[in-house]
Structure formats: structure tokens, C-alpha cells
Amino acid sequence: MNSTIKILPLLFLGISQVAFSQIKEEKLILDKKREPEVKKIEKKKTSIEKEKNYPPEEKSQVPVNYDITNVPAASDFKTSTIQGEDISPKFDAEYQNNYFQLGMGNYGKILADGNISTTLENKMEVGADLHYLSTSGLKKEYDWTSKQSSANLGAYLTSYGDLGKFSINADYGLNDYNYYGIYALQPSADVDLQQKVNRFKVNGYYDFYSNEILNDVRVKSSFLSDRFGAKETQAAILLNLSKHHLMIPNLNDIRLNADLGLGLETLKSTFDLLDKNTSNVFNTTLSPKLSFFKDKSYLMIGSDFSFYNGKNNSLALPEETKTNKIYWFPKAEVQIATSDEFKFYGGVDGGLKINSYSELLQENPYLVSDQQLRATETKYRLYFGLRGDIDQNIKYDINAGFAKMNDILFFKANDLFNHELTLDRPAYDFANTFSAAYDNGTVSEVRGSVQYFPLANLALDGELGFAKYKLDRYENIFNKPLIKASLGAKYTMLDKKLNLGAKAIFASDMTTNSFSINDGVTVPPTYVSTENLNDKVGGYADLNLSAEYKVHKNFSIFALGNNLLNTKYQTFKAYKVLGAQVLGGVKITF
Structure with a gap:
């Protein structure tokens, strides 16, 4: 019986997984989470009571150790990404926080990655992250360079x-790639297709241990420039006020939480190419909320107000x-919780999303350096669902x-x-870039996620998403798949010396626009282009495996x-990804 249990996870790992191998988007997770990680299945934000982070020892019945939160060795850098999402496996194996690792692989891949930190006597943690990743690109697919x-x-x-935890981090990033x-x-073959983007971010965070009035304060700022003269400055401050654990007279079994969110956000973007678009936005948000709890059932009622001022x-x-x-x-x-296994929920929400050039590049790096930026308004979103935890083995x-x-x-080809x-x-x-496009409409979504823990050292997860858009002007939305899915696994063995990981990501095909260009018969002669509004970018199934063995x-x-699977599918029209990739290396911790 024991041998069967051991064989099953190995078979699963051999069959499954993962990742999106887009040349450009492989990069280190520099913003390592300094707070306890919330699993995706529980990521919906509500006013549900939760324990605050890092209570001071004198206020805790049990002494708290202020050790650095372990970041598993195998997830120090992203093996691949889809729209900025980290899909590298995360393990719970213990390891030292100071390390340096070096790896090499096919397609000319070179990886250098390191982290160093220390905790001082006053319980202050300081540290630094360094990362470099390069690839020679698809030399056999394109005459011109696609290195990145x-x-x-x-x-x-x-x-x-004594009152809370203060964190600040600064990050500089450089992406050097080609519009290939x-x-x-x-x-x-010697055509110059280079694009280069510089980003600098500074973020600050203060988390009060108590929920009494002052909850937390966050300050974010970022600065961007690129090779073609684009400049963008973005800053935001978010303040959360709260009064929790209020009791209602004559209803002692019902608790009340009161929350108020205040936010200020500013964005200034300027471009030097083509139409030389500029955007200047100042947005203030006010979010009051009341939440009533009885056991694991609750009712939350609130509103979001946005005071938007924009110039274009x-x-x-x-x-x-x-x-x-x-x-x-x-x-x-x-939420109506009949038991831990079955929790029915539903609601309505909405909001205003300020779109920045920096965020658009995270999703599609092949944008022309001249974008019209607008805010996306979700007038309302109605939703309902079922969630639960079955014997702490299935979520x-x-x-x-x-x-x-x-x-x-969405993104439209130029x-x-x-x-x-x-x-x-x-x-x-060269008709090789994209621009942001906008349209009003509706979206219908169905999503499901599951996590399964059959063994103490094995975790499986899966997600499936369906999104159907109906637009007012466009017949189809461009460059968004109808269906996306993923499967993942994490397995540790040999007393946590060997960590195995797997992830598979699937997506259906996407509709896009594209252009065919011919020599014209005009006087003087010019190129004549014809647009196809119903071109297809094929779907994909991408498999990724990882392994790490602690020799010492x-x-x-x-x-x-x-x-x-060695499929050179496309992320966007004509942007093929690398084929089968293998990267190996060594890691030294100290």
C-alpha cells in the first residue's frame, strides 16, 4: 500500500505540467512577499475577521519568533509567466535566506540570481535581491535578432x-528585448528592432497590529522610461480605517466590523512618438463598508466612490x-455557511481601474511607445458561487x-x-506592434479552482476559467482566450532534500486583427495594407517541470x-515562444 502511495504522485508529476515560455517575460520575483501568503482559492477580499500580522510579544500570550519568512529555494525566480503571474512551484522546504545561484541552458540561457539579508538585534530585517536572465532567442525561426x-x-x-510593522522596498528593473x-x-537580418524599458519602484507599508481605527497605510510609487522617450510617473497612497469586533445590543451572537478605505492615486504619462499622447490623472476613492458576522456566515454592505479628474x-x-x-x-x-464543506455566497461590486503604460507592458511588452490611456469602469458585476473545505484535504x-x-x-495590432x-x-x-483598444460591453465568466492535499508532502491544484465578451463596436475581443486552465503539483521526498514541481497551462485560441501588405500601384508607389479582423492565434498546452536536490x-x-511539449506557439500574432527549454544550475546558501 505504501509503495502505491509513493508511485501515484510520481506518475502525476511525469504526466503533468507547465508553463508559459514567452521569451521576454521570464524574470525574478523581486517583490518577495513579506506577509503570509494567501492561497488563490481564498483571495477574494472581504471584511471577514482575520488575525493581524506580527503582534508584539508583550501583547501575545505565546511568544512570537521574528524569523524571516522562508521562501522556498525552487521559487526564487520565475521559470515562466503569463501576464505577470508567477507559475513556478512553491515548496515548504526549509532553506537559508542568503544564497546565490547560477544556471545555464539551451537557447543561450544564462541565469544569475542572489539574495542576501540579515536580521539585526532590534528585529529589523534588511536585505537585497539581484537577478539577471538572458536568452539568445529564436535564431532558427527569424533572420533578425530576437534575443532578450x-x-x-x-x-x-x-x-x-511596538505598534506595528513598517516595510519599505526599492526595485530597479531593466528589460532589453526586440519587436521580433x-x-x-x-x-x-540586421534590422534594428530593439526596445528597452527602465522601471524604478519604491513602496512603503505600515501595518498596525490592532484593528482599532488605524489598520494599515500603503504608499506606492513608480517611474518608467523607454528607448523611444516615453515617461511615466505613478503614485498612490491607501489608508484603511477600521473598528472591528463591535457587539450589537440584544444580538450577542452577531458581530459587526466597520471599515473605511481612503485612496489617492496620480498618474502622468507622456510619449514622444507619432501622436505624442499625454495623460494626466488624479483619482480619489472612498470605500465605506459594514460587515455583520454570525459564525461563518456574514453580510457585507458598502459602496465605492471615485472622484476622477483626467486630462488627455x-x-x-x-x-x-x-x-x-x-x-x-x-x-x-x-455568505451562508451551512458547514465548512459548503458555503454559498453571492454579491455585487464594481470599480474604476486606472490603466497605466507600465501595467500594459506587463501584459503585452510589444506595445508601440505611444498609447491612449483610459480608465476601465466596471459599472457593476453580479456573481455567486460555492466554496468550502472538505476535511482540510480539499479546498x-x-x-x-x-x-x-x-x-x-484589450490589444489591437497596428x-x-x-x-x-x-x-x-x-x-x-513593421506592423509588429500593438496598441490599447477600448470598447463598452459585457463579460460573462465562470471560474473554478481546487486544491487537494492527499499526502503531507504532496499538494495538487487546478484552475479553470471561461470568459465571454460581448462588445458594442467590435464583433470580437482581440487577444483574449475564451478558456484558460492550469494544473499544478508540488512534491517533496527524501526528508525534504528533493523537491519536485509541475505545472501545466492551457488556453484556447484567440481572435486578433492582422495586416497583409503589398506594393501598391499608387503614384508615388506606397505600401497598401489590408486588415483582417478575424485572424486566429492558436491555443496552447505548455508543460513545465522542476527539480531541486539538496546535496548539502x-x-x-x-x-x-x-x-x-516543444510547441512554438504564439503569445501574440507572430511572437513565437521558445521551444523545449532545459536549464540546470547550482545554488549555494550561506
């Missing part, structure tokens, strides 16, 4: 005081456009929703900007396999 590299350097400080997805023209200008606009508007969004959620969440939205964001009959043109002018307490070897 990314580098990150971060530093952080966390201090534990050319399908409509045939330039020479470009060479294509006859005059500056200004928007001053107050938005109101409903907020309500109810699940199944939900469906319907939303009415304005300015839904035509040639200059139709002159020449191949001596800028990197972004200070020395480990690791191996990662990406896109092991």
Missing part, C-alpha cells in the same frame, strides 16, 4: 515596532479633453459572474505608420524544463 534579457536589483527593510514578430514585411492630449486631438466625474459603485456580499471555489463595463481594455515604399523604418513600424545544507543542484 532582464535585470533586476532590489533592496528592502522591515522594522517591527514581423509577419507582413521581409526586412534585412495628443496631436490627433483638436484640443485637450478633460474629464471630471464622480462614480458610485455598489458593494455587497453575503474548492466555483463561481459565475456577469459584468457591465465601459472602456474594456498597421504600418509610414506607408512609404522603404524598409528603412523604425523598430515599431549549503549546496543544491536544480533543473528546470519549460515548454517540454
Whole structure:
């Protein structure tokens, strides 16, 4: 029986998994979470009572150890990403926080990655992260260069005081890559397709141990520039006020939490190319909320108010456009818990999402450096679902929703900007870039996630998502799959010396627009382009495996396999990913 139990997880790992192998997006997780991680299945934010982080020892009945939260060795860097999501396996194995690792693989991959930190006598934690990853790209697929590299350097400080925890981190990132997805023209091999993006972020966070009035304060700021003169500055401050554990007279079995969120956000974006778009946004949010609890059932009622002030200008606009508007969004959620196994919930919410050039590049790095930026308004979203925890072995969440939205964001392929009959043109002018597109409409969604823990050293998870858009102007939404799914596994053995991980990601095909370009018969001769509004980018199944073996307490070897099905699918039109990739290396901890 025991041998059967051991064989099953190994079979699973051999069959399954994962990841999206887009050349550009592989990078280190520099913003290592300094707070306890919340599993995806429980990520919906509510006013449900929760224990605050890091209570001071004198206020705790049980002494608290202020040790650095362990970050598993195998998840120090991203093996692959999809839209910025980390899909590398996370293990619970113990390891030292100071390390350096070096790896090499096919496609000219070179990885250098390190972290160093220390905890001082006053319980202050200081540290730094360093990461570099490069690849020579798809030399056999394209005549021109598709090499890419990314580098990150971060530093952080966390201090534990009498009233709360203070954290600050600074991060600099450089992405150097090429607009290599050319399908409509045939330039020479030495064509310059380079794009380079610099980002600098500073974030601060103060978390009060008690929920008495002051809950937490967050300050975020970021600065971006790219090779073509784009500049963007973004800053936000968020303050959460709360009064929890209030008792209602004559209803001692019902508890009340009162919360108030206050936020200020500013965004300034300028571009030097083409229409020279500029955007200047200042947004204030106010979010009051009342939550009533009885056992594990609750009712939350609230609202979101946004006071939006925006200015947009470009060479294509006859005059500056200004928007001053107050938005109101409903907020309500109810959960009826018949047991731990079955919790029925439903609600309504909405909100205003300020879209920045920096965030758009995280989703699609192949944007032209001139974007019209608008805020996406979710007027309302109705949803309902079922979630539960079965014997602490299975966690699940199944939900469906319907939303009415304005300015839904997606990406549209660009035509040639200059139709002159020449191949001596800028990197972004080969019909190889994208721009943000917007439309009003509705979206219907069905999502499900499950986590299964059959053994103490084995964890399995799966997610499935369906999203159907119906737009007012466009017949189809571009570059968004109808169905996305993932399967994952984590397995430790040999007294946690060997960590195995697996993840598989699947997606259906996507509709996109594209262009065919021919020499024209105009006078003077120019390129003539024809747009196809119903082109297809095929779906994919991507498999990723990882393994790490601790040879000594200070020395480990690791191996990662990406896109092991060796399918050169496309992330966006003509942007093929790397084929099967194998990277191996060594890690020294100290």
C-alpha cells in the first residue's frame, strides 16, 4: 500500500505540467512577499475577521519568533509567466535566506540570481535581491535578432515596532528585448528592432497590529522610461480605517466590523512618438463598508466612490479633453455557511481601474511607445458561487459572474505608420506592434479552482476559467482566450532534500486583427495594407517541470524544463515562444 502511495504522485508529476515560455517575460520575483501568503482559492477580499500580522510579544500570550519568512529555494525566480503571474512551484522546504545561484541552458540561457539579508538585534530585517536572465532567442525561426534579457536589483527593510510593522522596498528593473514578430514585411537580418524599458519602484507599508481605527497605510510609487522617450510617473497612497469586533445590543451572537478605505492615486504619462499622447490623472476613492458576522456566515454592505479628474492630449486631438466625474459603485456580499464543506455566497461590486503604460507592458511588452490611456469602469458585476473545505484535504471555489463595463481594455495590432515604399523604418513600424483598444460591453465568466492535499508532502491544484465578451463596436475581443486552465503539483521526498514541481497551462485560441501588405500601384508607389479582423492565434498546452536536490545544507543542484511539449506557439500574432527549454544550475546558501 505504501509503495502505491509513493508511485501515484510520481506518475502525476511525469504526466503533468507547465508553463508559459514567452521569451521576454521570464524574470525574478523581486517583490518577495513579506506577509503570509494567501492561497488563490481564498483571495477574494472581504471584511471577514482575520488575525493581524506580527503582534508584539508583550501583547501575545505565546511568544512570537521574528524569523524571516522562508521562501522556498525552487521559487526564487520565475521559470515562466503569463501576464505577470508567477507559475513556478512553491515548496515548504526549509532553506537559508542568503544564497546565490547560477544556471545555464539551451537557447543561450544564462541565469544569475542572489539574495542576501540579515536580521539585526532590534528585529529589523534588511536585505537585497539581484537577478539577471538572458536568452539568445529564436535564431532558427527569424533572420533578425530576437534575443532578450532582464535585470533586476532590489533592496528592502522591515522594522517591527511596538505598534506595528513598517516595510519599505526599492526595485530597479531593466528589460532589453526586440519587436521580433514581423509577419507582413521581409526586412534585412540586421534590422534594428530593439526596445528597452527602465522601471524604478519604491513602496512603503505600515501595518498596525490592532484593528482599532488605524489598520494599515500603503504608499506606492513608480517611474518608467523607454528607448523611444516615453515617461511615466505613478503614485498612490491607501489608508484603511477600521473598528472591528463591535457587539450589537440584544444580538450577542452577531458581530459587526466597520471599515473605511481612503485612496489617492496620480498618474502622468507622456510619449514622444507619432501622436505624442499625454495623460494626466488624479483619482480619489472612498470605500465605506459594514460587515455583520454570525459564525461563518456574514453580510457585507458598502459602496465605492471615485472622484476622477483626467486630462488627455495628443496631436490627433483638436484640443485637450478633460474629464471630471464622480462614480458610485455598489458593494455587497453575503455568505451562508451551512458547514465548512459548503458555503454559498453571492454579491455585487464594481470599480474604476486606472490603466497605466507600465501595467500594459506587463501584459503585452510589444506595445508601440505611444498609447491612449483610459480608465476601465466596471459599472457593476453580479456573481455567486460555492466554496468550502472538505476535511482540510480539499479546498474548492466555483463561481459565475456577469459584468457591465465601459472602456474594456484589450490589444489591437497596428498597421504600418509610414506607408512609404522603404524598409528603412523604425523598430515599431513593421506592423509588429500593438496598441490599447477600448470598447463598452459585457463579460460573462465562470471560474473554478481546487486544491487537494492527499499526502503531507504532496499538494495538487487546478484552475479553470471561461470568459465571454460581448462588445458594442467590435464583433470580437482581440487577444483574449475564451478558456484558460492550469494544473499544478508540488512534491517533496527524501526528508525534504528533493523537491519536485509541475505545472501545466492551457488556453484556447484567440481572435486578433492582422495586416497583409503589398506594393501598391499608387503614384508615388506606397505600401497598401489590408486588415483582417478575424485572424486566429492558436491555443496552447505548455508543460513545465522542476527539480531541486539538496546535496548539502549549503549546496543544491536544480533543473528546470519549460515548454517540454516543444510547441512554438504564439503569445501574440507572430511572437513565437521558445521551444523545449532545459536549464540546470547550482545554488549555494550561506
